[in-house]
Amino acid sequence: MAAGGGVRAASLMETPRWAVRLRRANGDIVGTGILLSPDRVLTCAHVVDSANGPITAEFVGAAAPDVPSVPARVDEGAYVQEDRDLDGDPGGDLALLELERPRPAADAVRLHRLSSRREVRMYGFPRGHNGGIWFRALAVGGCGRDGQVQLAPTVPGEVAGPGFSGAGVADGTTGEVFGMVLTRHPDGHCFMAPAETIVRHLPQVQAFTVGPTAVDDRLRSTGDDVSADLLDEPFAQRLAEWLRDDGRQVKISVVGPDDRARAATLRRAVSLADRERPAAASAPRSSWGPPATVPSIGGYDLAVDAAGLECAEIAGRIAGRLGLPPCPEGSVSAALRAARSTLDLVVVGVDEAVDPSDLLDLLEVLRAGGSRLLLVFRTAGVAYLRAREELVVRPARERRARLVERLEEVTGPLARALHQRRAEVLPHGLRSVDAYLVAAHAALADLTRTPDDPARLPDLARYERLAERAAAGLSAHAERLDLLRERCDELGGRLRGYRVLHQHAAQGVEDPAVDALYLRAHALLQTRPCDVREAEAAVAAYTHRVDGTDASARDRGGAPR
The missing domain is CATH 2.40.10.120 (Thrombin, subunit H)
Incomplete structure (x- = not known):
């Protein structure tokens, strides 16, 4: 067992x-x-x-x-x-x-x-x-x-x-x-x-x-929290948005020790999002304020009150929630770094942990692994400033730099490679990718003129999706053009092969009609950009005529006249 x-x-x-x-x-x-x-x-x-x-x-x-x-x-x-x-x-x-x-x-x-x-x-x-x-x-x-x-x-x-x-x-x-x-x-x-x-x-x-429940008892709402006077509605909306996954990986807030409204609003959001016991108070869920302030159930996997806790205890709870096997003491962080699963984590009172610095190191491991973090501080002190720089500002700056690099690849090498291919063959039947390039150039311009402040950055997730769609569109377009280029080469080889066969069968006797068909097909294949569809029809006309002419000559027992 x-x-x-x-x-x-x-x-x-x-x-x-x-x-x-x-x-x-x-x-x-x-x-x-x-x-x-x-x-x-x-x-x-x-x-x-x-x-x-x-x-x-x-x-x-x-x-x-x-x-x-x-x-x-x-x-x-x-x-x-x-x-x-x-x-x-x-x-x-x-x-x-x-x-x-x-x-x-x-x-x-x-x-x-x-x-x-x-x-x-x-x-x-x-x-x-x-x-x-x-x-x-x-x-x-x-x-x-x-x-x-x-x-x-x-x-x-x-x-x-x-x-x-x-x-x-x-x-x-x-x-x-x-x-x-x-x-x-x-x-x-x-x-x-x-x-x-x-x-x-x-x-x-x-x-x-x-297994332990997802929420520390100290973070659960009480009946008193239902009071409308204790609902900080803008704060409640921001919490609900993050708990619905608004695209932000890390959200940092300050709830002062004397801010009763914010503290009650935070407990309310945590309680309403708990899968097991949403809203500990007796009031029905529908009565807990405006809909925009009510988070979806299951908006997080674990909510921890860090006040007075050692980092190792918090790490152990996170590892247990991820389902990691027991680890030797001191190796939990390594296990979390290697974990394939992620979680949505709420930590309240980060700066009230026994060692906030160690806790921030642990949170960086989780962030780097893809987990989402909602972090609440009691004051905007040293720990808060470090968390904002290391968990929000720096990652956003690095993320933007990666995105700019990707968009520069799309608008640079990928675009040039595509233009080179389009100079060689006409993209008949292929959807134009010019709209992708226009959008990529506009996104690159937006990103390069905005400041580093994460609060003023454009929606990076939207631009990331645009960059990947543009890259995929250009690459797919280039692949199809490569197929057309290969078809063009195949047609050239077929035309040359039939030319040799026809000259051998004709034994030096010219046929202006056949030669005209050959010259038309050859000219189309040499034209840049090549209209592969038109060249294909011309080569087919030539090879069909050669097949018929050479067959007639064989039936007469001599060369075609």
Whole structure:
């Protein structure tokens, strides 16, 4: 058994013992489940709708000659059907099944509270794979308002179709199960409910869930925070924007020790974005102020109050949230630097940590690895100024420099190479890329005349997307022009070959009509830029005439006249 209780996910070469195949009385396989305890199976509500008859749970990974089958019924106190909010975002769709006979406790698995962006694998029973199959995907981040996470397939064809609903989602490296597949979109994407979302809807599942919660208790809202007098609306909007991923990797704020409104606004944002317990106060979510100030659930993976904490303790919490295996003391930073997963992290009271300098070093490791950071300071002192320079200003300056270099490559070498090709062949049927070049030149001009201050920089993410689109467009255009140049060379070789064949067959007798066709084709192939389409037609006319003329000569037994 794993340290947290239950078993870990099996390797890709094994059928996990916790994977449950769910079948109707008519023999149809309707979905998948996760064995959380000897007598409880987690699955989707739509899989086990009671109106569709009884369910049988089958344990294909069991250590037994035959597949054990156990009748199961829906736990009526643990059934949350799927619903949709006013915006059409889905929520719920979770259920617990109670088994008629218990399974071995060693076969059950625990759900783990982990960060949401990582490579994953899931085991389900799609059509044609009754014995089950592993599929791989990438958890790309939150979606909707229920704390769900989008899964994108990483291997063509590994699309979680019918039969995967209710499948366990495991970390691709450690095998820890941290969520459940909900449903699939027609474009191939599917969605999962992470452990915290499941626990919020089904509090009974908390008994089968391990790992610390995402939020320090000191950062949770209280009933007093609901007061309108304690809502700093502009600050709340900025927090909500970052928690919805506004494109800024690092956001730094100051919340003074005596600023009750900002402190309450910060606790409110952290509480509302918590997947497991959004809004600790009794007031409904919809009453917590203007919509623009309400963040999406799941806007971060971990929120830490750093006041009085050693850097090693904070690093350990981050490593645990990322699902990293235990590290020897002093090597956590190295493990975080090598980690493939990232997280969205909120750290409050950075300058109140035992050693803010060590903490800033750790935060730089996370930033460099791609994690997003919301950092709150109590004063705009030395630690704040260092964080702003090292985590915001310098990275923005370096990012802009890389972007300028990329745009200079697009408007320089790539553009020149394209113009050289266009001087050789006409791009018939190819979409013009001139618009890309105009946009790239304009973006380069904007970036080179703006100051280094990150607050005054243009939207770098937008310009990065533009640069990559322009580079891809120019490269694709150049590749197509290269194909036309190759075709031009092929036509020249074909024309020369037929010329030799015709001269040999004609035995010195001239044919002005054939020669005229040759001269036209030759002239078109030598013209720059070459109209390949027109040259292709001219070469075809010549070779067709040569084929017919030479055949007639052979039929007459002599040279053509």
